[in-house]
Amino acid sequence: MMDWTTSHYRYLARQLSRHTLLYTEMVTTGALIHGDTPRFLRHNSEEYPLALQLGGSNPKELAHCAALAEQYGFDEVNLNVGCPSDRVQNNMIGACLMAHPDKVAEGVRAMIAATSLPVTVKHRIGIDGRESWDDLCEFIEKVSGAGCRTFIVHARIAVLEGLSPKENRNVPPLKYDWVYRLKARYPHLEIIINGGIRTFAECREHLEHTDGVMLGREAYHNPWLLAGVDSEFFGQPMPVQSRHDALRAVLPFIQDELDRGVYLSHISRHLMGLFLGQPGGRQFRRYISENAHKPGSGLEVIEQAMARVPEPADSVTDSAIVSA
Numbered sequence: 001m002m003d004w005t006t007s008h009y010r011y012l013a014r015q016l017s018r019h020t021l022l023y024t025e026m027v028t029t030g031a032l033i034h035g036d037t038p039r040f041l042r043h044n045s046e047e048y049p050l051a052l053q054l055g056g057s058n059p060k061e062l063a064h065c066a067a068l069a070e071q072y073g074f075d076e077v078n079l080n081v082g083c084p085s086d087r088v089q090n091n092m093i094g095a096c097l098m099a100h101p102d103k104v105a106e107g108v109r110a111m112i113a114a115t116s117l118p119v120t121v122k123h124r125i126g127i128d129g130r131e132s133w134d135d136l137c138e139f140i141e142k143v144s145g146a147g148c149r150t151f152i153v154h155a156r157i158a159v160l161e162g163l164s165p166k167e168n169r170n171v172p173p174l175k176y177d178w179v180y181r182l183k184a185r186y187p188h189l190e191i192i193i194n195g196g197i198r199t200f201a202e203c204r205e206h207l208e209h210t211d212g213v214m215l216g217r218e219a220y221h222n223p224w225l226l227a228g229v230d231s232e233f234f235g236q237p238m239p240v241q242s243r244h245d246a247l248r249a250v251l252p253f254i255q256d257e258l259d260r261g262v263y264l265s266h267i268s269r270h271l272m273g274l275f276l277g278q279p280g281g282r283q284f285r286r287y288i289s290e291n292a293h294k295p296g297s298g299l300e301v302i303e304q305a306m307a308r309v310p311e312p313a314d315s316v317t318d319s320a321i322v323s324a
Helices: 007-016 029-034 037-041 059-071 094-099 101-114 133-145 176-185 200-207 217-221 223-233 243-259 264-268 281-291 299-306 318-323
Strands: 050-055 076-081 119-127 150-158 190-194 212-214
Touching (some): 007 243, 029 037, 029 050, 029 059, 037 059, 059 076, 076 094, 076 101, 094 101, 101 119, 150 176, 176 190, 200 223, 217 223, 243 299, 264 299
Parallel strands (some): 050 076, 076 119, 119 150, 190 212
């Protein structure tokens, strides 16, 4: 979710669900240690609960960044062992680490020693060359032996040779049953399932076998899905009743960002999916696309775009989610 789950998207997501745990985009340890640390860790307090996702493999660097996560107020620190891109592989980051469970365990152990925050791991069910059930169990056992209790499992292998990152999100087949088997084999661990999940009906089915569900691209492209989460899974009322109300709640935040010198187009691109599948939704996206990049563009662009969408009463149902 690099360049997707930025603070600008997360602020919108939080208007739609008060209880969903949100994750940052992956930030490498090198960027945090040698780059502009405050810029990479900047977030709004309204985004909580919020987890910082790290990319890295050096135990000392991971420990340092885990301590930074606590210092900056995050609620969890997560190690990414699932990203398949060539760029991160070359730095021993992401899915390639599944071939080195001892190294992951060493990093997790160092992170746990450096922070009181929960330390979690997001990973694949395997990679090319290490894609057997026994390989997966070895990974889980070594990393849990280092103290990790929560595993977020993308139910696909990552093919590091021959597939692009985009293809790795779709081509390897989903094996949800493997994640179910992990929970059955390791009932003392928290096992959260991820990969290709789009509807509440699918979430309910997965929750029969696992402890939680992570949504990625579906929640980004169709953020209104999140508006039903609090009532469906947490027994709490919906925080907003319409897409328009959600967007209006984001306007003061957008103005604050504009006042900081952020270009509107850098913010508005994360709003494009809010009216997906709705009458006027295409006009909403087109107006923003044609105007947000212009010099001096401000809130009036968002307001004019929103005016192109009628305000029917929204209801969050599985059918609405699928069609959106």
